[in-house]
Every structure is written in structure tokens, then in C-alpha cells.
Amino acid sequence: MATEAPHLIQSSALPPAQPAYVLRGHTAQIHSVHFLRNNLRLLSGDAEGWVALWDVPIRRPVAVWKAHQDVNLGVGSWGDDKIITHGRDSKLHVWQLRPEDEKDFSTVLPVNDSTTERKQPWLLHSLTLNTLNFCSFAMCPAHPSKTAMGSGEAQEESILVATPGVQDGFINITSLPGEVRVATIPTLKDVNTGMLMAVSILHQAGGLTAIAGYESGHAAVWQQNATSHWQTVYVNKAHSQPVLSLDICTQPSCFFTSSADAVIARHPLPGSKVETKYVQTKHAGQQALAFRSDQKIFATAGWDGRARVYSTQSMKQLAVLKWHKEGCYALAFAEIKEDHQQTNGSDEEGDAMVKRDLTVSQQRMEKAKTTHWLAAGSKDGKISLWDIY
Structure with a gap:
């Protein structure tokens, strides 16, 4: 049963919030999770390189394979048929796994068998990164418009992938499917940043923007100028410990960082009037940070086994989600499409009538999407x- 929002508020009169469901199947710690295909699927990657693709409506795996020989640092999706995995074995893979192909793959989870080879999806691309750190990849469309322009037929939208460079603090940007290195961003001048710990890329007016979080606790924003050189437009040392995660908020235009220390920091993006702000949470080690698709709240995953929910506007803690007895390292929000958000705002009587006309399977799918x-x-x-708020 979905957890109602009031139960998330700490009160001695109310029982603690409980998860709507728990997916069990990995034997190693989870390092990455990602929703895809309108939230009908969830990807998970663990410390032994295993990847599981879960059917969210029925909470069962539909494809399981070993993607890497080391820690799976990050997972993502490219369209509806491509899955990206990034391992600490210095490899970034792009796999093709179409919805209609799922029936051909093993659903045996690592907890039941962690030694038998599984069929892998078709490997479309494999990048050698030549670096050994814990920073996951970031991606964005190769062009500001997500619409592929063609002659009547849909074309494959190319993407840009940001990964750590060979030298400490450097960022490499590669285009796919061409596998062409399009940029190398240097580290900060006169600052010993240490390793790159978190990265994100996005298009803004005037060009591509890269955001970096470093081992030194610094956060920086880089922009490409008219001559294609990269310039630092913002630097701030918000943390006394390494940055662990960052995520972009578009309303307002800013990004947030979390760290091995107990601080969550808000930073402005170029052109924004947002002021830098620090919040001392008293909870060290918030490993992952992510915004919900409507940007109203964000959440963190903590080394103390708790996920915490915060208000984007006030940065005040709204809820503590306690279920795991060991540290949480990965976190992801489902992305609700605009049309589904509008549907959610319709009258309850109309929603009930629609649901009565759906089969149980269709109801599960609709719930997963919305x-x-x-x-x-x-x-x-x-x-x-x-299921919160």
C-alpha cells in the first residue's frame, strides 16, 4: 500500500513510514539505480558488476547480467532501447535491450546464482576510460533540442557523455554514437582538487556547461566560450570533505552538492540570481542526491542507512525514510511526464471511472507511470x- 505523506512527518503518535516495496536480489551493495521507460522499468547496479532490470508494476526482474568485472558506478538509459553502464573496470558500455527482447534474458538474480554466466544484451559501444575512481558518468543530448530533425523518419539522437579524465580533476566529454572525444576540461588552476568525484553536463544559452565536484570539497562550473575553450565561471569550496554527489535544479536555476561531511550546499548556475547557501544537516556522508522531476523536493541517501527528503525552496528536512540497517549509496526518483502530472490533477471521480475500465495489469502500469x-x-x-508526497 502506498505510504501517505502525513506519515512521513516525525511524530510520536504516528508509526514510522514504511517502503511500498523492497526489491531483493543483489548480494553486493547497490551503487546505482535509475528509472526508465516511463518508470515501467528500474535499473540497478551493484559492487560486483551485476545489473538487474526490474519490472516496476510487478516488482520482478526481467533481465539480469554481469556488465562489469568491478563496481558498477552508474547506470542510465538512452532512449527506450539502450542501457548505459559504467564500471570501475575502466569501461563504459552501451547495451541494446529493446522491450521486445526482454523475454530472451535470464531473470536469475545474483542472490540465487552469482557464478553462472548470463546472456548479455548486444554491446553497441564500449569506451575505455583509463581511470580508476568512483565518479560516475553524466550525459545530455548532443544538441539543445531533444528533437531529432530528419526527412520524415525519426533519427537516433546523439548524446554527450562526461567521464573522469586520466589526470586528477580532468573531465572528458565524448559524443555517441560516433565515439569522438569532443572536449577535455582541465582541473582548476592553483587548486589541488584531487580526484573528480561528481560531474554533470547540460546545455545553457551560449553553449555547453559542465559542473564538477572534487575530492577537495570544491564545486566548479565550466562553460565553453566562442572559441571552444573552457572557462571557469564559478568556484566554491562548500565542503570540508570530498563531494559525493550533485544534481541540477532548473526551478530555480542552480545545483546542489552533498559530501562526506554533513553539509548540503546550493550553488547558482550561470545567469541565475540564486545565492550560494550551506545547510548543516548534522548527518555526515550523504552519498547520493537527486531532485524529483517537479523540482519541489530533493532527497539524499546516507551512510547511516536513511534516505532524507528536503524542500528545494527552504532546504529544510521534511522526512526521514528509515528501513535499511546498512548504509544507502544510491538514490533515484521516477520521472513523471507532464501529461501524467496533469492527469493526476484531474477530478477524483473521473480518475475512478477510468480505473474501473482498466484491467489489473493496466492499473499497475498506470500507477507505475504516475x-x-x-x-x-x-x-x-x-x-x-x-511512494511519498
């Missing part, structure tokens, strides 16, 4: 699914 799921992955190998 629920603001929050997935938290833990060191215990489990993923908790929360």
Missing part, C-alpha cells in the same frame, strides 16, 4: 521503493 517513486539502494543489496 507515481513519484523514490528508489534507495543500500549496502545490504536491497532496494526500497517509497
